[in-house]
Amino acid sequence: MATLELNELTKIYDDAQGREVAVDSLDIDIEDGEFLVLVGPSGCGKSTTLRMLAGLETVTDGTIEIGGTEVQHLAPSARSIAMVFQSYALYTKMTARQNMAYGLKHSTDLSKAERNREVEDIAELLDITELLDDKPDEMSGGQKQRVALGRAIVRDPDVFLLDEPLSNLDAKLRARMRTELQQLQTDLDVTAVYVTHDQTEAMTMADRIAVMNDGELQQVAPPEVAYDHPANEFVATFLGSPSMNTFETVAVENGDEIEFRHDGTTLAAVPHDTVECADGEPMTLGLRPEDVRLSDDPTDGTFAADVTVSEYQGNDNFIHLSVEKHDLMARVPSDVYPNPGETLGVTVSPRDVFLFDADSGIAHKTRGLPDEQPPKRSVSNP
Structure with a gap:
């Protein structure tokens, strides 16, 4: 295992079709044994970043350091990394044993017997011993993975790189493999960088997540910190399912509070010392669906909203509402199931209000009140 440092890492494609900055000055320090997940929408630069780490893409600018040594100029085989691909990338004419031993055969001086022992040890760890003499077309997707x-793993690298390795699996198997991958990474105590567009995978698997958009790093933080204290509106709306509700509002001073109004309706209010903004300043208000409280009495709450659709989810219900012709989603217990057309009262606690700059999207207020500090968590390994 080793540290991994990305310093001003940049990738620019420049061809007849124009100039595209795929990754823009990426700075991330990854600790020994840390599981970092690069997450973001398609085309945000996360896979390009992983391919630069692997040596499959050239670096336009910046450096990559593994264990304090710059490697961006080295061939992939000289970087002490191992990569797991979305498509498995197994040799179809080889057995599982031959596939697993292939890297050892070409990068070490181990004898055939020694290579077989290494392969069999890892096969036992992964519970695939019975597959060693099978070829890929005889295996299921989970077995191939x-x-x-x-x-x-058999190459014993300093860094694992995983490029959406679970995306070809069905939902049930994907959930199980998420757990197995986390346990495996902990047991091996190896540094890992995992790429996904699935924010559920990112939130459940990572020690820290690195959220990217349009080639730029938006925030690096433990999942719970990024969720409760996003750096900007993009991170706030990208993380969470259902997504955060947002409203374009105007700040209005009212005694000891600042109210945030949308088309004349007050949607939320916070203590005056909670956020710095001027009377009449436009602000983007964010409300997470699980923080929206509903009442049968339309007058019992901050504002009233009309139910449009109720979606039963098993443990929860997703309630779609309309307020001043703007959609609002509430995530509520399964025994709360209002009918379309009902008018409900809606309440949001001041501590659950998120506020973002209307122009830049930078967060002015996240979860909590002024005397509540963002939680801190260190990355440690057993």
Whole structure:
């Protein structure tokens, strides 16, 4: 295991079709044994970043350091990394044993017997011993993914790189493999960088997440910190399912409070010392669906909203509402199931109000009140 440092890492594609900055001055320090997840929408630069780390893409500018040594100029085989691909990338004419041993055969001086022992040890760890003499077309998707993981693990690299390795699996198997991957990474105590567009994977698997958009790093933080204390509106709306509700509002001073009004309706109010903004200043108000409280009495709450659709989800219900012709989503217990057309009272606690600059999207207020500090969590390994 080793530290991994990305310093001003940049990738620019410049061809006849124009100039595109795919990754723009990325700075991330990844600790020994840390599980970092790069997450963001399609085209944000996360896979390009991973390919630069692997040596599959050239670096336009900046450096990559593994264990304090710059490697951006080295061939992939000289970087002490192992990569697991979305498509598994197994050799179809080889057995699982041959696939897993292939890297050892070409990068070490181990004998065939020694390579077989290494492969069998890892196969036992991954519970795929019975597959060692099978070829990929005889395996399920989950089995192929385990073989691909085994091929990476057997090389004993300093850094694991995983490029959306679970996206080809069905939902049930994907959930199980998420748990297995986390346990495996903990047991191996290896530094790992995992790429996904699925924010659920990012939130459940990572020690820290690095949120990217349009080639730029938006925030690096433990999942719960990024969720409760996003750096900007993009991070706030990208993380969470259902997504955060947002409203364009105007700040209005009212005694000891500042109210935030949308088309004349007060949607939320916070103590005056909670946020710095001028009377009449436009602000983007954010409300997470789980923080929206509903009442049968339309007069019991900050404002009233009309129910448009109720979606039963098992443990929860998603209630779609309309307020001043603007959509609002509430996530409520399953025993709360209002009918379309009902008018409900809506309340949001001041501590649950998120506020963002209307122009830049930078966060002015996240979850909590002034005397509540963002939680801190260190990354540690057993």
